[in-house]
Amino acid sequence: MRLSGLGKTLGATGEAVERGIDFDELPSYVGYQVRRAQARLFSELEAALRVFELTPGSFGVLTLIHANPGVTQGALAAAFGVDKSTMSPVIVRLERRGLVRREVQAHDRRRHALFLAPAAEPTYRAARDKVRTVEESIAARLTEVEQRELGRLLVKLQGADAP
Amino acid sequence: MRLSGLGKTLGATGEAVERGIDFDELPSYVGYQVRRAQARLFSELEAALRVFELTPGSFGVLTLIHANPGVTQGALAAAFGVDKSTMSPVIVRLERRGLVRREVQAHDRRRHALFLAPAAEPTYRAARDKVRTVEESIAARLTEVEQRELGRLLVKLQGADAP
Numbered sequence: 001m002r003l004s005g006l007g008k009t010l011g012a013t014g015e016a017v018e019r020g021i022d023f024d025e026l027p028s029y030v031g032y033q034v035r036r037a038q039a040r041l042f043s044e045l046e047a048a049l050r051v052f053e054l055t056p057g058s059f060g061v062l063t064l065i066h067a068n069p070g071v072t073q074g075a076l077a078a079a080f081g082v083d084k085s086t087m088s089p090v091i092v093r094l095e096r097r098g099l100v101r102r103e104v105q106a107h108d109r110r111r112h113a114l115f116l117a118p119a120a121e122p123t124y125r126a127a128r129d130k131v132r133t134v135e136e137s138i139a140a141r142l143t144e145v146e147q148r149e150l151g152r153l154l155v156k157l158q159g160a161d162a163p
Numbered sequence: 164m165r166l167s168g169l170g171k172t173l174g175a176t177g178e179a180v181e182r183g184i185d186f187d188e189l190p191s192y193v194g195y196q197v198r199r200a201q202a203r204l205f206s207e208l209e210a211a212l213r214v215f216e217l218t219p220g221s222f223g224v225l226t227l228i229h230a231n232p233g234v235t236q237g238a239l240a241a242a243f244g245v246d247k248s249t250m251s252p253v254i255v256r257l258e259r260r261g262l263v264r265r266e267v268q269a270h271d272r273r274r275h276a277l278f279l280a281p282a283a284e285p286t287y288r289a290a291r292d293k294v295r296t297v298e299e300s301i302a303a304r305l306t307e308v309e310q311r312e313l314g315r316l317l318v319k320l321q322g323a324d325a326p
Contacts, residue, residue: 026223026226034197135194141320158204
């Protein structure tokens with residue numbers, strides 16, 4: 001694995017706590033707190049998407065291709081903040097599954113325009129409905145005021161150049 | 164890459180926004196908001212740790228080995244919520260770099276106790292100081308009241324079984 005991948009699971013499990021693992025100062029870091037919450041929320045999404053053989057990441061890719069028909073791999077990579085070599089295998093896998101198709105662009109044969117395959121629509125819609133349900137159940141843990149405050153604090157935490 | 168890995172960067176870059184990518188309903192999801200914040204904070208940490216050839220993930224592993232001398236790989240994996248096969252290559256790499264050493268346990272030869280190598284102390288301390296500095300600069304974007312509120316909301320968001 002990439003070491004960076006490990007970070008995705010910086011959430012202590014009950015098992016680790018039971019074993020008396022000392023997390024030292026990690027839990028005092030706001031970055032760690034955000035990571036732990038993110039890891040737990042993603043594992044809920046992962047579980048919900050497993051039946052579709054999708055992950056939160058590949059669902060995000062399908063969502064962006066669906067919303068941006070003809071998007072290029074480069075634009076997708078930029079949207080997710082990864083380089084093209086990272087995006088490529090994700091697209092290849094979705095293509096092999098018949099969920100995404102590529103079209104060579106007439107004006108630039110090196111660039112491929114990406115589209116959701118017609119056969120992918122039912123899978124995409126079912127997965128999206130599932131994600132909505134999970135998202136609603138997560139959001140419902142907070143009041144609406146708290147949801148807005150959390151959103152504001154998360155943006156503020158990212159510093160002045162955040163969107 | 165694992166598709167799940169893609170999610171780590173669900174933060175739109177300025178480039179993507181300039182290209183006019185439509186993120187559809189993703190930004191309305193609290194899970195996406197947490198993911199985006201986490202991705203940005205982690206990229207700050209990644210940049211800070213690069214000089215040590217560490218990532219936030221491998222730094223976390225060093226921190227836990229430092230705080231729990233003799234910890235087993237299984238306990239570490241549980242602490243980070245990953246399976247042993249995911250943890251193993253991280254440990255192998257840290258061992259090859261001379262930062263971590265293993266000792267076979269007398270009472271159970273299949274289990275290895277992990278220790279920070281003496282030569283790793285300066286690297287670990289320098290990396291920890293760097294992480295503290297980055298963490299302080301991140302936290303300083305919020306007031307102390309906001310920091311506490313963010314921590315509370317992140318825990319609440321994880322549901323009733325959160326720590």
